[in-house]
Amino acid sequence: MKITKLTLYRVPPRWMFLKIETDEGITGWGEPVIEGRARTVEAAVNELSGYLVGQDPTRINDLWQVMYRGGFYRGGAILMSAIAGIDQALWDIKGKALGVPVYELLGGRVRDRMKMYSWVGGDRPADVIEGINTLREIGIQTFKLNGTEELGIIDTASAVDAAVDRIARIREAFGNTIEFGIDFHGRVAAPMAKVLLRELEAHRPLFVEEPVLAEQAEYYPRLAEYTSIPLAAGERMYSRFEFKHVFQRGGISIVQPDLSHAGGITECVKIAAMAEAYDVAFAPHCPLGPVALAACLQVDFVSHNAVLQEQSMGIHYNKGAELLDYVINREDFQITDGYFPPLPKPGLGVIVDEERVIAASQNPPDWRNPVWRHPDGSVAEW
Numbered sequence: 231m232k233i234t235k236l237t238l239y240r241v242p243p244r245w246m247f248l249k250i251e252t253d254e255g256i257t258g259w260g261e262p263v264i265e266g267r268a269r270t271v272e273a274a275v276n277e278l279s280g281y282l283v284g285q286d287p288t289r290i291n292d293l294w295q296v297m298y299r300g301g302f303y304r305g306g307a308i309l310m311s312a313i314a315g316i317d318q319a320l321w322d323i324k325g326k327a328l329g330v331p332v333y334e335l336l337g338g339r340v341r342d343r344m345k346m347y348s349w350v351g352g353d354r355p356a357d358v359i360e361g362i363n364t365l366r367e368i369g370i371q372t373f374k375l376n377g378t379e380e381l382g383i384i385d386t387a388s389a390v391d392a393a394v395d396r397i398a399r400i401r402e403a404f405g406n407t408i409e410f411g412i413d414f415h416g417r418v419a420a421p422m423a424k425v426l427l428r429e430l431e432a433h434r435p436l437f438v439e440e441p442v443l444a445e446q447a448e449y450y451p452r453l454a455e456y457t458s459i460p461l462a463a464g465e466r467m468y469s470r471f472e473f474k475h476v477f478q479r480g481g482i483s484i485v486q487p488d489l490s491h492a493g494g495i496t497e498c499v500k501i502a503a504m505a506e507a508y509d510v511a512f513a514p515h516c517p518l519g520p521v522a523l524a525a526c527l528q529v530d531f532v533s534h535n536a537v538l539q540e541q542s543m544g545i546h547y548n549k550g551a552e553l554l555d556y557v558i559n560r561e562d563f564q565i566t567d568g569y570f571p572p573l574p575k576p577g578l579g580v581i582v583d584e585e586r587v588i589a590a591s592q593n594p595p596d597w598r599n600p601v602w603r604h605p606d607g608s609v610a611e612w
């Protein structure tokens with residue numbers, strides 16, 4: 231079998247799908263994208279296609295090494311997202327060619343269902359109580375919300391109180407009948423992370439995510455000494471070569487690589503295995519579309535330390551399209567009591583509605599995250 235063509239589709243809300251065609255009529259789908267830099271990843275995929283057309287798509291490991299090591303400069307958000315989406319599509323092709331889901335190619339399932347969680351509260355986390363109540367009605371019991379709005383490197387007691395009161399209200403309303411992670415989203419600098427973690431301790435969140443920016447990863451072990459709250463990170467780390475420092479230094483209890491940013495299935499299966507050796511949980515980041523989610527689930531079902539799967543249903547970014555709008559086999563993604571079933575179909579297990587993708591790609595948005603500013607006019611982390 232030979233790869234014949236790569237086609238990219240940027241679509242609402244902020245996703246990009248890649249279709250890889252072969253000379254035997256089998257096609258694979260991937261989701262290479264960096265939210266807010268889709269066009270840059272598009273260019274990177276097009277640059278990498280020169281290594282792929284004419285090649286055997288089933289030699290996934292060799293193609294991955296060529297895409298990664300074939301360039302003198304490597305790694306980072308853009309290149310690893312381009313490789314990720316291509317890698318997903320290659321696994322999709324291989325599974326379809328052999329008639330099995332990718333998790334079968336990876337040694338078979340270690341679990342019967344995969345726990346998921348939903349976002350509540352949006353960018354400026356308001357009405358979280360209402361959001362939780364709505365989602366509990368469909369059996370979801372685990373949630374995530376942003377911990378703060380803009381926060382200064384040193385901020386006020388009232389800003390801290392606003393963040394903590396919101397969490398206190400959740401515990402007041404639901405006790406321990408639900409669980410929730412708090413995403414600091416990189417908005418919190420090291421000095422304030424200590425303050426917030428101390429104040430949040432009593433409310434026992436399931437985890438605090440990105441307690442500081444990934445570029446401040448040396449703080450993870452120091453913050454972990456300071457709190458019993460499990461710390462999570464990984465959406466802005468892009469390969470084993472970044473995660474290895476996190477494992478060696480310690481401090482992170484849950485790693486959250488993104489299957490569309492960290493080199494795809496081939497790389498994230500290895501990151502999950504590294505994490506297991508350090509007794510670190512695996513919870514793939516996935517605020518994206520259905521192909522990215524399907525790739526996550528393929529890795530979740532073969533990873534002993536997979537604990538939670540993020541998905542974008544109802545997320546505050548999904549304006550113009552929802553998680554399953556471009557999917558034909560929506561029934562396979564049915565959530566029951568807060569769990570996903572294993573995807574039964576060959577390959578990634580998602581049947582893409584190509585017509586709808588092509589139509590939606592005619593006038594795609596150029597999504598950008600907002601640029602926030604502090605009261606003094608300086609740029610604030612979003």
Ligand SMILES: O=C(O)[C@H](O)[C@@H](O)[C@@H](O)[C@H](O)CO
Binds near residue numbers: 465547599
């Ligand atoms: O945990 C999450 O989902 C992420 O922090 C998410 O909010 C961001 O990755 C966002 O997609 C960036 O545009």
Ligand SMILES: [Mg+2]
Binds near residue numbers: 439
């Ligand atoms: Mg996050």
